[in-house]
Amino acid sequence: MRRRTIVITLFVSVVLAAVTAGGFVVSMGGVAASSGTVFLADCLRLTPHVSGDKLAMRERECRKREAATSHVNVTADVERKAQLRAASHSIAPAPARVIGVVVDHQGPVGTNQTFHATSHWAGEVDGRWYLVYAGARANPASNQNTQSELRVYREATELNGGGPNVFIASYVPPDGESQPLTIMSATASVLTIGTSTGATLTFNVEHRAFSNE
Amino acid sequence: MRSRHVAGVLALAVWALLAGGAASAHAMPLTDQSYYWNTTNTESAEEAGCLQGLADALGETSSEVILDFGGQFSDYSGTESTSDALEFTNSEIENISLSFARGYYICTGEDTTTTLILGGGTNNSKDAISKSGGEAWAKVADAVASAVLEDPGEAKQVVIWGADDLEVGYSTGGAASNWATGFLERTLLERSELLYLDYGGAEGCPTSTHDNGDCTGGESGWDQDREYLVSYGIDGAPVPEIYYNRPPGSPVNAEQWAEVAEYSLEI
Secondary structure (H helix, E strand, O other): OOOOOOOOOOOOOOOOHHHHHHHHHHHHOOOOOOHHHHHHHHHHHOOOOOOOOHHHHHHHHHHHHHHHHOOOOHHHHHHHHHHHHHHOOOOOOOOOOOOEEEOOOOOOOOOOOOEEEEEEEEEEEOOEEEEEEEEEEEEOOOOEEEEEEEEEEEOOOOOOOOOOOEEEEEEOOOOOOOOOOEEEEEEOOEEEEEOOOOOEEEEEOOOOEEEEO | OOOOOOHHHHHHHHHHHHHHHHHOOOOOOOOOOOEEOOOOOHHHHHHHHHHHHHHHHHHOOOEEEEEEEEEEOOOOOEEEOOOOOOEEEHHHHHHHHHHHHHHHHHHOOOOOOOOEEEEEEEEOOOOOOOHHHHHHHHHHHHHHHHHHHOOHHHHHHEEEEEEEEOOOOOOOHHHHHHHHHHHHHHHHHHOOOOOEEEOOOOOOOOOOOOOOOEOOOOOOOOEHHHHHHHHHHOOEEEOOOOOOOOOOOOOHHHHHHHHHHHHHHHO
């Protein structure tokens, strides 16, 4: 009797790689290397639920999708999405993105008790959008500043409705100050940071590191 | 046991959780949000699809979403949601699914590589748990899949499947198998090659043995072999429904599915 395998997933698409990988290797054995192979591999990777005899069915469905989509031009596709979004009645158009240095004393959502912001910078680095907030860590009990700090977030790809900005890390300047930092200016992704003592630092967003000027 | 939620409330809830991610160094991981759908408004579907697209593009991850439309009518013309008796025609189900897919596609924006598997879901709580019911549901799924395939950009990022919340407590095991067989045969006939996601429970099934024990406490004809057949063996892909998995109780639902999996390895 043939061996049948069942793959258990949780309700949030847990990938059980072992079973999938096993089936994948078998299925790919007779497929010549080509861009279609890449598409097929990606397509099959989406569906870790299936293996063994059911892979043939999945392969046929994946190949059908490949045939339908092989001529899609990425640039034109992105432009078309933007046009569709602009024409949609249910999805708000993406607002214009504010880039550069903004002095607004507005910190990241939910941090007003623990972080006193003075300013932030928004910009693109290597194709990704970042937000850097300058300020100081604060003690919520006393409301006192405890540590000068920059907080770096990765911004949502789209701004409609915000999307979640993903916290990356906090960066503390080398001098051990406690008062809020201020972003004074930016050149490309290098930020000029002022401290409460009048000193000036730079922070390279790409490398995520401070340096003294 | 079925849990019926309000789609809009769930949409807001997930959005709140996502938005809250900015406040913590340990942001909640992006996830896949499925819905007990409760409106015929296609704009809501496009919005919900957009949220998933935004999350996937941001997290650079693909997702799997089920839209549950309730149980099928005996004439296979549509469904009725269990929680609020809202009725959907098959045409409305197709349009809602297409709107969700469209919203996802639009809102992935510059990301053109993440992919959504969208399963249009029914359950075995009503009248059409039969081979003809499975055939009818496959026809609905096939109509959505065919429409998506006509749009190359969208087809690149959206995969349409069927889905069924097949549970021990709502139809006989034999009827569920017949439904699964009907779905399979129709997709083969249409050459659509679709699977369905079985997001039902294995309630009442053994938690520590895997010798084809009975699944008790529900309708007749359910055992581990039946769970295997309807969740995978015929034309399904399992998305186990797990409610009771936290201490101090034992992870009963997970144990039930684990034993079904063990059973499947030995037959």
